[in-house]
Amino acid sequence: MRATVLHGPKDVRLEDVPDPRIEDPADALVRVTAACVCGSDLWPYRGIRPTPQPRRLGHEFVGVVEETGAAVTRVRPGDFVIAPFAISDGTCPHCRNGVTTSCERGQWWGSDTDGAQGEFVRVPLADGTLVATPGVPDDAQVPALLALSDVMGTGHHAARAARVRPGRTVAVVGDGAVGLCAVLAARRLGAERIVAFSRHRDRQAVARRFGATDVVELRGDEGAAAVRELLGGVGADTVLECVGTRESMAQALATVRPGGAVGYVGVPAGGPELPIDRLFGTNVTVGGGVAPVRAYLPELLDDVLDGTLDPSPVFDLELPLAEVAEAYAAMDERRTIKPLLRP
Amino acid sequence: MRATVLHGPKDVRLEDVPDPRIEDPADALVRVTAACVCGSDLWPYRGIRPTPQPRRLGHEFVGVVEETGAAVTRVRPGDFVIAPFAISDGTCPHCRNGVTTSCERGQWWGSDTDGAQGEFVRVPLADGTLVATPGVPDDAQVPALLALSDVMGTGHHAARAARVRPGRTVAVVGDGAVGLCAVLAARRLGAERIVAFSRHRDRQAVARRFGATDVVELRGDEGAAAVRELLGGVGADTVLECVGTRESMAQALATVRPGGAVGYVGVPAGGPELPIDRLFGTNVTVGGGVAPVRAYLPELLDDVLDGTLDPSPVFDLELPLAEVAEAYAAMDERRTIKPLLRP
Structure with a gap:
């Protein structure tokens, strides 16, 4: 598959990388339908945070579940899912306290698993991490739903x-x-x-x-x-x-x-x-602090689905994933508020 | 009158000082019936905060109103009053927000006016600062009421x-x-x-x-x-x-x-x-931060008066004001939790 890799300051490339696969019974495999670039992605992009070796990028995505591990019970293949920017199990004391970003088994996209700016993502702890919508949403709803993966929460x-x-x-x-x-x-x-x-x-x-x-x-x-x-x-x-x-x-x-x-x-x-x-x-x-977006997702999702909340105007630029380098440049130069990428 | 003066590290003396008098129509003159020593008094006492010139000490007291300025309407001579550790007018936007320690006309005991560890105190902004009890309390209630001037709040x-x-x-x-x-x-x-x-x-x-x-x-x-x-x-x-x-x-x-x-x-x-x-x-x-004790006083006073709140056990040493130096030494050496002083 193709995914976004940062090689150094302002050197972002879409590259062929190994296809992800289920590695753990709690994993799900998700086909990304939309991802985006975050302001915090600019720290490594600008070299403010060093990139000692090439790394995957992106931590905001929505998509469709392709496959699930044997232990996954809350999402099924075909579900449309929103992935918050942090991976969490949903069951540890911190998750139960609503602080999902302090999950005892927490992981981060791009370092512990695939980055979101790619065609597929292996999702660890899928039951805790992913939130499925009631049905597959209209394409027009995708930007608002994608905003729930990070910026709205x-x-x-x-x-x-x-x-x-x-x-x-x-x-x-x-x-x-x-x-x-x-x-x-x-x-x-x-x-x-x-x-x-x-x-x-x-x-x-x-x-x-x-x-x-x-x-x-x-x-x-x-x-x-x-x-x-x-x-x-x-x-x-x-x-x-x-x-x-x-x-x-x-x-x-x-x-x-x-x-x-x-x-x-x-x-x-x-x-x-x-x-x-x-x-x-x-x-x-x-x-x-680092927002426990997963904990807020159900409440915010309800409002997006009933039409009372629409954060989609933050996406003022839509590009194919192949143009991810331009998305970063536009973000860096403040030519866009936030770019949406479609694989 | 006699009042406590700090001359330098560990040099606390009870001295004759000029009698206070009404200087402003918003002032009241209070005869102190009980005062105490605060942990924060130890910073100058120990020399951690320097004392470039002799200064009055004490910011916690209760007493009886002796005289009021012409503009004072909420307390009267004879009232038993609790003085919170900060002076506030009760009417500025910050006071109305409950942040009486940020009063636009706020002042501090010992620097802007008399210290509390003395026989009398001139109280600026008396209507905003002082809280009168419904009647004159029993002597046994005094320690609990004194605790409302600072530590309980x-x-x-x-x-x-x-x-x-x-x-x-x-x-x-x-x-x-x-x-x-x-x-x-x-x-x-x-x-x-x-x-x-x-x-x-x-x-x-x-x-x-x-x-x-x-x-x-x-x-x-x-x-x-x-x-x-x-x-x-x-x-x-x-x-x-x-x-x-x-x-x-x-x-x-x-x-x-x-x-x-x-x-x-x-x-x-x-x-x-x-x-x-x-x-x-x-x-x-x-x-x-610096506690807006004045804002909490009515609520806590109700509980002290109805017997459901009793912070008085924090006072485990009672001394006459003449022994204020011993009160500081006992506090400094942690021989007491908090000493109460009776002028």
Whole structure:
């Protein structure tokens, strides 16, 4: 089969690799019908995280089950399935606590098994990991379902970690797909005011479509001051940090009000550590982390299937898998919010 | 009048100082009937925080209103009042959000006005700051009421910040007065299991009386492992960090389960900054800070007055104010959990 392999900085290739096969009775084999590129894929793509040897890429996909191991009972060949970005067994204490990303038998796409940006994927712990839709969805539904594999659940996690609820004011740092989904999640959870930080007209438009009531183009202290002005002189009750850089966390901490909460889901790229004296003095809570998307999937899937939740506008570019290198380049150069790949 | 003055490391003296008087229409003048020494007083006492010039000490007291400024309407001469450890106006946006320690006009005892360890205290913003009891309490009720000025509200804040609720498992780091009150707060909020870290028999006894179901004497990784063993193989749902040192925060982070929460109220003494990569990977939420005791006072006072809450056992030493130097020495040498001073 063909799959995406990273060889070094900005060197992404679609290559022939060995066909996957069932290796364990808990495995399933899935034919990928759609995958995508994540902002976190850019860290190794840009060389910020080194690639000492060629590695498979991609951790977001939907597809159709081709074959299952003897121990698999919850999905069957022919099922359309959504694969969250982390593999989990669904039965360990952490999974039962809803923290599927801390699964005692957890694995990661691309390092422990196939990457998602390929034609087929071997899925370990298939019963715990995969979520099947009630039937095979329309092709038009695929982008929204694919968003549930990562960005929608991750934006939702930011909002949950920051305890967004009806009446709350929210500011969202980051106008990538996760930040936009965080806007959508905040609206879904009943936020009263949602301020999106964004300097890009196309992303601002998606943010407003997703429920942003205000857009702030300024950054740093000026951006924080602009949010305070919008929100009656105090900071936001909750800030959703969806980038993972030093600047984005500083923006979040500058924007939240005393006693407020920052929900963060951007993969921390080199710190900084959190300034405890400042957090202590202002009673700001910081929560979040690598989103347990699997735990949120059933609830979010219901809303996608009944038409009340549609994160699909984050995909503004669709390419065949053969053009995966262009998908990465477009993502890297911010020519796209998020590209969808069809094998 | 006489009041406590710190001159340098371990040099605490009761001295004659000018009598306070009403300086602002919002002031009240309170005759102190009981005050106490706080763990955070030990930082300047030990010289960890320098004392460039003599300073007043004490931020926890109860007493009787002697005189009020013309603008004061909520307390009257003769009222018995509890003074939380921070001065707040009760009307600014942060006070209305319950974050009274971030009051826009907030002040601190001992630096902005008199210290509490004296015969009289000028109370700025008296209407916002003071809470009067319905009548003048029995002398026997005074210790429990005094505990509401800081330690009980602070322990409660740790528990609230960590979202302790019925059925949760809790570990408490720190067996000082705040840690012990955190045990009591966790029980009051319905925690199912409460593990107290303590190596001191007398403090273990108070912890058990306050609701600790288990005591762990080990520390570090061994202590965290002991908690995991008690709690079915995973860490605690919530950990209440009530010390403020590098070691105590490390203990908290080692003891909490993935997806759990650390509530911290120990004044951070020199860091460390919070390790964001580790928090991200384990989805641990960290919340807390300088406790908005004023906001919690009415709720906790009701429970003290109806007899369902009694934090008074944290006071295991009572001295006349004249012996304040001995109170500090006993606190410093851990010969007492918390000393109560009677002017």
